[in-house]
Amino acid sequence: MRIAILHNHDHALLEEDPGREAREDVLRVASAMQTALGKHPRHTVSLYGVEGDLLGLHEAISSDKPDVVVNLCESLAADSRGEMLVPAMLELLQVPYTGSSALSLALALHKNKAKEILKARGVPTPEFCVIQHVEELASIDLPFPLIVKPSREDASVGIDFDSVVSSRQGLGRAVARTLRTFRQPALVERFIEGREIYVPILGNAPRRPLPLSEIRFGAAFNGKPNVVSYRAKWDTLSAECIESPSETASLGKELTARCMAVAEAAFEALECRDYGRVDLRVDSSGQPWVIDINPNCDLHPQAGFARAAEAAGLSYADLALHLVDLAWERRHGNQAPRLGRPPAARRAAEPHRDLHAGRGVVRARSHRRRAHAQQP
Ligand SMILES: Nc1ncnc2c1ncn2[C@@H]1O[C@H](COP(=O)(O)OP(=O)(O)O)[C@@H](O)[C@H]1O
Ligand SMILES: [Mg+2]
Incomplete structure (x- = not known):
């Protein structure tokens, strides 16, 4: 199967980008995913870094015709609001892709709209x-x-x-x-005081909650609000980051079930699919509140989702293959073989293409693999 991994490559685009570290991280995810999928003897994997040129991306995908796209794009031209355009374009091209639709991504990113839907459905949100x-x-x-x-x-x-x-x-x-x-x-x-719990969800039918995790707020948060700030998430040398590790949640059976039910209801409300993570705060009465739905959550091997999958017995390579299968099956049904047409019948894809904003053309980058990605 020919797999294309799409990721945003826009972290260096703005001089003052308050989300630069988060945008850069996706390069590492793409690289890890490429390594994981590339180990499979029947898959060939290409990376497509997208700065902001959606038309160039359209041209590249329509000419390369991958069997499945792994969509890791979280922004276009350093703007998170461009995230939803990528699946919309893939729908247009009728290429199966991993993860949620443009609608779900758009709703999750328009937090007030997502909350209106949750409220209307009776899903607890502050x-x-x-x-x-x-x-x-x-x-x-x-x-x-x-x-x-x-x-x-x-x-x-x-x-x-x-x-x-x-x-x-x-x-x-x-x-x-x-x-x-x-x-x-x-x-x-x-602001909901209380525990912060993450519920990773994998698959569609059945939808399967993976082991829950909890943020442990340490001494750096004494006298301060317990929040996973930008620094806590991305500045790995900061006290906020070091003292807010995520651990396997130990909640007891009943609270775990309540958290899972609320998270699934939220996932369902936005019609999320394949994978994602719902963030909850649990107040002192044991009521879980949905604070954030992440259909396009971090898939880095060291990040929470992959770690939860691992705890459930799914290695990173298995997880990557499973996501590809989910996308493939959505389009073709659950049937073997999943290899698509023979690669020789198609134009070979460049191993890595970077599509730059405003250029109007696709600029093929070097044939080096993982040209921009670093290992964590
Ligand atoms: N209503 C809330 N009550 C308590 N903490 C919150 C609330 N909303 C956000 N937070 C804190 O802020 C962090 C980031 O907010 P979140 O809504 O998850 O935004 P993002 O989409 O940027 O992850 C959360 O992980 C949590 O620590
Ligand atoms: Mg969040």
């Missing part, structure tokens, strides 16, 4: 409002403490200790900062 302009601040009628986050970002972009506020003054500052830095509406939400 009360919230959306602020477009600082003039609307006075209209906020939610009890403190609150958290302010960009409404269209991911990977803890825009989250730090000052995002959690307990006064009108702090709220005003956090909202103004979010509007100014991210040029998008600010989501203001009730």
Whole structure:
């Protein structure tokens, strides 16, 4: 089978990019995925790095005609809102691809829309409002403490200790900062004190929750809000990162079942598929609240999803192959063989192509594999 791995390659595009580390990380995921899938004797794997040139990508995929696309794109031209365009384009080309549809990705990234759907379905999610302009601040009628986050970002972009506020003054500052830095509406939400639990979900029918994990907030969070800030997620040398490891959650049978049920209901509400992770906070009464749905979660071998799969008996290579199978089966049904047409009948793909913003043409990069990726 000819597999194309698509990933964003846009971390160096903006001088001031508040999500640069998160965007860069996807290179490592793509590289790990390529290695894992490349071990399979019947698969050939090519990487496509996309800066922002969607038309160039369209041209490359329609001429190379991979059997399956592994879609790791989380942004286009350093803008997370471009993420949804990639699956939309793959639908147009009728190429099977891993992961959720454009609709689900778009909803998950429009956090207020996702929360409206959850609310309508009775899935517990903290009360919230959306602020477009600082003039609307006075209209906020939610009890403190609150958290302010960009409404269209991911990977803890825009989250730090000052995002959690307990006064009108702090709220005003956090909202103004979010509007100014991210040029998008600010989501203001009730801050749920309590445990932070992640529920990874794999597959469709059946959909299978993998072992749950929990963030352990250590001494760096004494007297500070327990939040997985951008620094905690990406600045590996920071105290916030070192002291917020994720561990296997030990919740007891009943709470585990409650967390899984809430997470699955959230996954279902956005029609997510194949894989993803639902983030919960569990309050002191044992009520889980959905704070974030990640249909396009981090698939790095050391990140939570792959570790949970491993704990469930699925090696990284097995996981990668399983994701490819899910995409293949969606299009072709559950049938063997899964090899597609013989490779000789097709034009050979470049091992790695980088598609650059605004160029209008595809620039084939070197034949070196994993040209940009580093191992973790
Ligand atoms: N309502 C909330 N209550 C408590 N903590 C929250 C809440 N919303 C977000 N957080 C904290 O902020 C982190 C990032 O927020 P999240 O909504 O998951 O955004 P992202 O999509 O960037 O991951 C979470 O992991 C959690 O620690
Ligand atoms: Mg999150």
